Every structure is written in structure tokens, then in C-alpha cells.
Amino acid sequence: MKTLMKTGALLASAVSLAILSGCEGVNARQEESFKGKLSAVSETAVAAKSSTKGVAPLAPLPDSPPIPPDNKQSDAKVELGKLLFFDPRLGGDASISCSSCHDPAQGWAWAEDLSRGYPGTVHWRNSQSIINSGHYPGSFWANSVPSLEAQAPSAAKGGVAGNGENDIMTARLTLIPEYRKRFKEVFGDDYPRIKNAWRAIAAFERTLNQTDTPLDRYLKGDKNALTDEQLRGKALFEGKAGCIQCHNGPLASNMEFYNIGVPPSQRWEEDGLAQITFRFEMYAKGSNEELYRTAKADPGAYFRGKNKWDLGKFRTPSLRYTLYTAPYMHNGAFYTLEEVVDFYDRGGFDEEGRTTGWPKTKSNLIKPLGLTDDEKTDLVAFLEAFSGEEILMDKPVLPEYAPLFTLEELKEAKK
Helix, strand or coil, X not given: CHHHHHHHHHHHHHHHHHHHHHHHHHHHHHCCCCCCCCCHHHCCCCCCCCCCCCCCCCCCCCCCCCCCCCCCCCHHHHHHHHHHHCCCCCCCCCCCCHHHHCEHHHCCECCCCCCECCCCCECCCCCCCCCCHHHCCCECCCCCECXXXXXXXXXXXXXXXXXXXXXXXXXXHHCCHHHHHHHHHXXXXXXXXXXXXXXXXXXXXXXXXXXXXHHHHHHCCCCCCCCHHHHHHHHHHHCCCCHXXXXXXXXXXXXXXXXXXXXXXXHHHHCHHHHHHHHHHHHHCCCCHHHHHHCCCCCECHHHHCCHHHCCEEECCCCCCHHHCCCECCCCCECCHHHHHHHHHCCCCCCCCCCCCCHHXXXXXXXXXXXXXXXXXXXXXXXXXXXXXXXXCCXXXXXXXXXXXXXXXXXXXXX
């Protein structure tokens, strides 16, 4: 029986490989990108295609994101999630919290090219803002997890992020009376369960939305919400500059994957620790030996299905709240919106003439735009209209540890 099962498994694998081999050439030619698996929280993230332009038009963002049926919102759950979001005890050495890489004062992100890492490491990608993240169909630059509930543990336990272990984190929560009380109230847990910690954090993150931007007001009918400069920029965005091809719908992102030509991180050439992190992540994601030894650029969405046509592709980022989230791109290659516009105007090359490390998959949508200096100024002005007032928040006072048992109870237990 075992032999038959093994033979069947090998045959299935061989058939799958044959099918994939036959499809790869077709997909490489026909598929500009692939879309991540959509979940219940993606309903407003990807708008219906416009019949006239072939892309979804820009649209106002709904006031609140869809709520998954297995994690309903409540004030008590959101308040618990807020505490846990700022609490570094949900991590390895109790020094890194969610807010360490998603700082309210830094756009709910991290204002360096590569995000900070667990002590003794550095991260390998730029930290994305969590503003409006409840509307996304998945999380991370490659949509590698389907929900905020899955994102939180992936970050808190990631080797170059939180580096936490379930048992240690659970034990810490258990030794905090305030958390025992709150978990009991919200989830009915006699003692805190780590799975419910992630659900509470996700509930808190779904309250971090911005829907009062100048663009939202304009799209809802206030024709004075945009300046003349921004209106000229909007015309460029939807026309000559071609931004609308990917940055469309309510999130100003079609949530699809492209290689737009972003050059490899120069820190990998200068920073030994960053290079070690890069190789560690390659190994952890199952890179083959050849790719591990030779890659000089982030493979991006390749690790979703290990298809060569996805090398160097990343999810189109939302343009919302970008006024506060510099630097930009998956590796923080550009520190200003002006630099970003110049990059696109050059056809996906930086000012030194550098482009993607995966030129075979570079999108044919990326080409020189021929923008004038005035047009670039107008376009940047319009990009700023995707952001409203900065959303700031003070760090809450975190509850303290206390012994789980009194000395008297311990003495009694020894009898």
C-alpha cells in the first residue's frame, strides 16, 4: 500500500510538472501579472473593469472595510488589539512590536529604505503602511497571506521581524492580569490564546482608514476639492502618464503584480547584514541553489508559485496616504514623489541608469513618458491629493506583569 501511495504521488507530481512546463511559455507571453487569491476582505479592493477604458476608474474609498464573519468588530476587541499592536511582548526578546515597523509618526510604516529588523538583523523589504489595509485582498508585497489575521503572526514570528514563539508570547500574556481580563471579556478565553491576539490586532487595524482626502471629496461631488494644478495632474494621471493603468479603483491599485523596473537595493552591495538577510530570506522561501547563489535582486512574487515569469514582480501599492510613507517601492529606492515620477518618466530607470535585475519580466507598460517639468509638478500635486490629514496616535500605557499565583497559593499547592 505504501509503495502504491508513493508511486501515485510521484505520478501526480510528474503530471503537474508537465502541465506547468507546457503552460509556462504561454503564460510568460500572455500574462502581464497574476492576481493573488481574493478573500472576504477584498470586495472593495478591486473595482469592476470600466467598459470604455478597460480599467476601473478612480473611486471614493468606503468608510470602513469589509469585516470577516469569523472576526466581528467590537469596541472591546479593538481596544485590546490596540494595546497588543503597541506591545513588544508579542515578539522574541520583547523589544519589537507591530508599531516598531508601523510607526504612526512614520506613516504607520518605517521611514527608511529597508524596514528595521529584529535586533542583530535588518529587514529585506520596505515596510508598508497599514492605513486602509483592511481593504486589501492580502498582505505583504507579494500578497503572501490572505488576511490581516494571517499577517500579524507572519510578522510577529518572522525571523527578521518579530522572531516570536507562540509558547513564549502566550506565557507573557498569561502573566498580565489586565490581558487575562480582556481576553476573557472579548473571546471568553480562560487564559489568553495567541490566535485571538492576532484577531484583536486585525480588528484594530481595520479601524485605521482614511476616506476624507481631497480626491475623495472631489469624487463625491465637491469640484472645489482639487486645485487647478491637481486637476491638470489628474488629466495626466489618467492620460499621458498612464498611471491609471495600474493605480485604479478605490485603492488606486488594481492589486495585481508587475515588474516596473525598480533597481536592486544598493544596500545589498554595501551592507553585509542586509546581504545576509537577503540570502536568509531566499533560503527560507525555498530558493533553489542556482537562484540562491546568483540572484542580485529581490525575486518578488516568484516565491508565490516559483514561476519564472513572476521574477521581480510586486503588488501594485495603493497611492493612498503616500504623502506620509516615504521612501517608496518595495526596497525604498526613492525618497520623494518627484523621484518616483522621474523614474517612470525615464521608462523605469533611476537617475544612474539602473533598472530591474530581472529585465525579461519588465512590464511593457513601462516606457518613457516625455513629461515636461510643469507636467511633473502637476502630477506630483495630484498624487498628494490621495492623502488627507496625517493620522497620529499616542502609544497607550501597557499593562504590567504580575505573578500568576500568590506565594500562599504556591505553598498550598506543594502540600
